[in-house]
Amino acid sequence: MNTxxxxxxxxxxxxSKDITAHVKEYQCKRCKKQMTTSANGNLIPLTPQFQKINSVxxxxxxxxxxxxxxxxDR
Ligand SMILES: [Zn+2]
Structure with a gap:
């Protein structure tokens, strides 16, 4: 592996995914590790719990x- x-x-x-203007999901091109933006703007590991929060x-x-x-339109 390239890890x-x-x-x-x-x-x-x-x-890898645009959630909102400030929250995004990222994936490492080499090892496929996933991260997301936390409430205070730091990158944190994308856990299943955060995946759920992001989809909501x-x-x-x-x-x-x-x-x-x-x-x-109106
Ligand atoms: Zn990596």
């Missing part, structure tokens, strides 16, 4: 966006 490279050079994260956040966020569009 040795990660422990030496650090992870090479790319955005994403739903709520997109609902809001839709409502905005609807209001703008």
């Amino acid at each position: 040795i490279q990660c422990s030496v050079f650090g992870h090479d994260f790319i955005v 956040l994403k739903k709520v966020h997109h609902k809001k966006e839709k409502r905005k569009e609807f209001i703008l």
Whole structure:
């Protein structure tokens, strides 16, 4: 595996999922480690619990966006 490279050079994260404007999920290109943005803006490991929180956040966020569009349409 390439995980040795990660422990030496650090992870090479790319955005895997946009949750909101401030919260994103990241995945390391080499070892596939997943991280997410915490409430205070730090990167923390993406646990199943946070995955759940993020999917709810994403739903709520997109609902809001839709409502905005609807209001703008009228
Ligand atoms: Zn890595």
